[in-house]
Amino acid sequence: MIGGVGSSISARPVRIDYDGPLPQGGYFVARSRTIRVLILGRMFLVNNDPNPAAELIKSRTKIYPYVPGGEGTSIAEFLSGDAKLGRITEPPPTVFREGSGVVMNTIPPNDFSFYESLNEVVQQEPATALDPELMGSLAAIGIIKGKPFTPDARMKKIVTEALTLANATSRSLLVEAA
Numbered sequence: 001m002i003g004g005v006g007s008s009i010s011a012r013p014v015r016i017d018y019d020g021p022l023p024q025g026g027y028f029v030a031r032s033r034t035i036r037v038l039i040l041g042r043m044f045l046v047n048n049d050p051n052p053a054a055e056l057i058k059s060r061t062k063i064y065p066y067v068p069g070g071e072g073t074s075i076a077e078f079l080s081g082d083a084k085l086g087r088i089t090e091p092p093p094t095v096f097r098e099g100s101g102v103v104m105n106t107i108p109p110n111d112f113s114f115y116e117s118l119n120e121v122v123q124q125e126p127a128t129a130l131d132p133e134l135m136g137s138l139a140a141i142g143i144i145k146g147k148p149f150t151p152d153a154r155m156k157k158i159v160t161e162a163l164t165l166a167n168a169t170s171r172s173l174l175v176e177a178a
């Protein structure tokens with residue numbers, strides 16, 4: 001957990017393989033293996049009204065790219081010649097999307113389209129986003145970074161049956177655990 005009650009942080013998420021300049025002092029640098037980063041926070045209702053919490057989030061959350069030589073670059077880097085003075089510009093306003101009342105299905109599909117969705121993730125993310133062991137298992141069924149996923153009828157049947165069995169097994173284990 002980063003932060004706490006009433007605290008604020010300055011975080012800079014970067015890809016795990018990023019080797020460029022980073023902000024100095026007072027910044028938490030989070031290295032991500034993926035391109036997409038999910039930021040979660042929690043607020044509480046004020047007198048059963050969500051608006052004050054939503055306004056506080058909107059007023060204090062700023063998301064923008066780090067510009068070397070700008071805000072977050074230490075004076076020492078300028079003086080030592082390791083950084084050039086960058087342009088200090090006002091960051092663009094953060095855009096918030098209203099999600100209240102939007103219907104969203106967060107359950108993965110139970111049919112062959114699951115593997116198509118999985119292939120989309122593999123193609124969109126860096127090759128290092130998943131562990132080599134997992135990438136090897138995916139490659140065994142034809143999901144390979146940079147290559148089209150075109151299983152034949154036999155492979156479609158095998159993976160669809162495997163998915164059906166996996167769903168039944170996980171539900172059985174869940175019921176047994178409860």
